[in-house]
Amino acid sequence: MGRFRQGMARFMQGRYGVDKLNLVFLYSGLGVCILGMFFRQPGVSLTLTLVSYTLMSIAIFRCFSRNTYKRYRENRAFLLFFQHLGDRKHRYFDCPRCRQEVRVPRGKGKIAIHCPKCRETFIKKT
Numbered sequence: 001m002g003r004f005r006q007g008m009a010r011f012m013q014g015r016y017g018v019d020k021l022n023l024v025f026l027y028s029g030l031g032v033c034i035l036g037m038f039f040r041q042p043g044v045s046l047t048l049t050l051v052s053y054t055l056m057s058i059a060i061f062r063c064f065s066r067n068t069y070k071r072y073r074e075n076r077a078f079l080l081f082f083q084h085l086g087d088r089k090h091r092y093f094d095c096p097r098c099r100q101e102v103r104v105p106r107g108k109g110k111i112a113i114h115c116p117k118c119r120e121t122f123i124k125k126t
Contacts, residue, residue, distance in 0.1 A: 015064050016071040021078045022059045029055030091126045 029052045036048030065071050084092055090103045095115040102113055108126045115121075 014066055014068075016062060016066070016068045018063055019071070019075045021075045022062050024078075025055050025059035025062070029053070029059065091124075093122075093124050095120050096122055 031052075032048050032055065033052035036045050036052060039045045039048065062071055062074075089106055091106050093102050093104065093113060094100070095102060095118060097120040098115060098118040100115055100117040102115055104111065104113055104124070104126055106126050110123055110125050112121050112123050
């Protein structure tokens, strides 16, 4: 068993591996596959099966990808999207000059926002 483990470690060296986005693709594919088993219409069943195989293939592709920087950016964007979705007390804006993300409180009307990175001032409605 030790040789197999070493071989797998050598194979995965330099590859991306598993992250939250991979797990979402994998579990979604599994869920769609199970959902497809309950439909008896051939067209619906085939479509759901193809969607589930596609989702699981994307998860496997991302796991074995050697372009780790791109996979990291995809996962980070995914996590930030859901973090911003759950934050009901703040709004997020990008600075027009340096693209720094700035968090401001919600419900204050039109306010002048000062970028902490480049000191640019811009006006937005919160």
